[in-house]
Amino acid sequence: MGDYLTKIVRNKIRIGIVGAGIAGLQAGIRLQREGLSVQIYEARSKPGGRIQSLHVQGYLVEAGPEFIHGHGRETIGLLDKYGIAYLPADGKMYWVRDGRFTENGGMVAGWDQLLEKMQTPDADLPLNQFLEKTFPGKQFSPLKEMAIRFAEGFDLADVQTASTMALGKEWALGDMGTFRITDGYSTLIQAMAEEFCSLGGEIFLKQAVDSVVWYPGDIQVSTRGNHHFQTDKLIISLPLSIMCQEAPKGEQISFSPSLDIQQEEMTRIGFGTVVKIVMIWDSPFWETLIPEGQYLFSNGFIPTWWTQYPSHIPLLTGWLGGPAAGRLSEKTDEFFLEKSLESLSSVFSMPARDLRKRLKDFRIFNWKNIPWSRGAYSFSQVGSAEAKALCRKSLDGRIYFAGEAYYEGPHPGTVEAAVISGLDSAALLLAELE
Numbered sequence: 001m002g003d004y005l006t007k008i009v010r011n012k013i014r015i016g017i018v019g020a021g022i023a024g025l026q027a028g029i030r031l032q033r034e035g036l037s038v039q040i041y042e043a044r045s046k047p048g049g050r051i052q053s054l055h056v057q058g059y060l061v062e063a064g065p066e067f068i069h070g071h072g073r074e075t076i077g078l079l080d081k082y083g084i085a086y087l088p089a090d091g092k093m094y095w096v097r098d099g100r101f102t103e104n105g106g107m108v109a110g111w112d113q114l115l116e117k118m119q120t121p122d123a124d125l126p127l128n129q130f131l132e133k134t135f136p137g138k139q140f141s142p143l144k145e146m147a148i149r150f151a152e153g154f155d156l157a158d159v160q161t162a163s164t165m166a167l168g169k170e171w172a173l174g175d176m177g178t179f180r181i182t183d184g185y186s187t188l189i190q191a192m193a194e195e196f197c198s199l200g201g202e203i204f205l206k207q208a209v210d211s212v213v214w215y216p217g218d219i220q221v222s223t224r225g226n227h228h229f230q231t232d233k234l235i236i237s238l239p240l241s242i243m244c245q246e247a248p249k250g251e252q253i254s255f256s257p258s259l260d261i262q263q264e265e266m267t268r269i270g271f272g273t274v275v276k277i278v279m280i281w282d283s284p285f286w287e288t289l290i291p292e293g294q295y296l297f298s299n300g301f302i303p304t305w306w307t308q309y310p311s312h313i314p315l316l317t318g319w320l321g322g323p324a325a326g327r328l329s330e331k332t333d334e335f336f337l338e339k340s341l342e343s344l345s346s347v348f349s350m351p352a353r354d355l356r357k358r359l360k361d362f363r364i365f366n367w368k369n370i371p372w373s374r375g376a377y378s379f380s381q382v383g384s385a386e387a388k389a390l391c392r393k394s395l396d397g398r399i400y401f402a403g404e405a406y407y408e409g410p411h412p413g414t415v416e417a418a419v420i421s422g423l424d425s426a427a428l429l430l431a432e433l434e
């Protein structure tokens with residue numbers, strides 16, 4: 001009876017969530033389950049945010065996330081809950097230097113020592129300063145280059161500002177296996193959106209929020225289409241780029257009273273970008289050159305490539321991440337296509353014009369230019385832990401923040417981070433209802 005009454009009372013409490021990315025959906029499901037009445041306002045025409053699976057020439061193409069890293073317990077828990085199939089992506093790693101492929105030959109001497117030193121408390125300097133201070137001298141150049149490459153390529157970090165300790169914590173987790181969702185990451189979003197709606201939650205699509213007035217009285221959320229929603233509490237679950245006013249004016253949101261303090265703090269968390277290039281070929285011609293190959297690293301302009309191993313489908317994905325991707329974000333798709341062909345030509349020792357003939361289709365996802373995202377994912381800068389801690393608090397028990405950028409822990413910038421953040425924001429809101 002007590003539970004029943006609590007649910008009736010809670011049902012009168014209106015919760016708004018801005019953003020139907022996975023963090024917003026996860027928070028919505030949790031709150032709707034607790035008997036609250038939840039509405040989500042989303043700018044795009046579908047939920048999922050940075051999670052976008054599409055089909056090109058009959059092949060699954062992930063514009064955004066593609067992998068689940070083995071330690072992603074919450075994400076794997078969700079896949080198991082919804083009965084969504086996932087498979088290991090456990091092929092080999094190749095390096096190419098001077099036209100020769102070396103299997104797993106990438107890790108340089110001293111890597112373990114580097115990881116250990118990165119986690120000592122006095123290490124929290126920007127990565128480039130830490131490397132120069134801890135590993136001075138030319139003999140460590142390969143180690144330093146590898147660390148910078150990893151930070152920029154994988155974490156999309158700017159090594160001038162990135163927190164050495166945060167990177168160290170993440171890298172120390174090591175490889176616990178990588179998985180792919182067989183029918184695409186968007187199947188997870190679909191399952192979550194269905195669960196949320198079946199619990200009574202509502203998602204309003206194509207509703208780009210442009211202003212939030214949260215005092216006095218009800219919180220009023222207004223959208224560019226001139227729709228107005230009233231709510232009692234609001235979770236803002238947006239990419240950091242939008243919150244830090246890095247997006248064009250037409251994608252920014254005004255808050256009244258202002259959130260200047262929070263928004264200022266948010267600029268202390270880093271947000272990186274990437275250009276992801278998906279190329280579909282007449283056949284998986286690389287298979288004889290790099291048997292069971294999954295990743296392929298080189299010093300080419302597009303330095304990282306991966307296959308769809310263990311599937312034998314003719315699709316290669318290129319990845320140019322970090323500050324370089326930001327600097328080149330104004331370049332055209334044709335520019336990235338040329339650079340991709342050039343890079344692959346050097347990797348596989350094949351003329352670029354022959355490669356072009358074999359290319360059936362391609363897609364370039366230049367995330368800095370993608371509306372409602374304006375970048376790919378966050379990385380920790382020195383000092384960002386305090387900023388994140390502030391953003392994990394509510395404003396007067398009325399405004400909450402969720403999203404991958406506010407997560408603090410060993411899985412930064414991931415779907416896992418977003419799910420955990422969504423759950424944490426819902427838990428805080430529930431705790432503050434008591």
Ligand SMILES: Cc1cc2nc3c(=O)[nH]c(=O)nc-3n(C[C@H](O)[C@H](O)[C@H](O)COP(=O)(O)OP(=O)(O)OC[C@H]3O[C@@H](n4cnc5c(N)ncnc54)[C@H](O)[C@@H]3O)c2cc1C
Nearest residue numbers: 019021022023043049050064065066067209403404414415
């Ligand atoms: C290219 C790429 C590759 C990645 N690879 C991986 C990977 O392999 N593994 C992994 O775990 N993670 C990966 N990630 C990171 C992962 O995708 C994100 O961490 C996660 O999806 C973020 O979820 P979120 O809910 O925090 O944010 P988002 O998904 O960005 O959700 C925010 C939502 O807010 C909406 N929105 C924005 N502005 C407004 C507005 N004004 N009004 C209303 N709604 C608005 C957006 O449309 C979006 O739906 C990758 C990301 C990218 C871009």
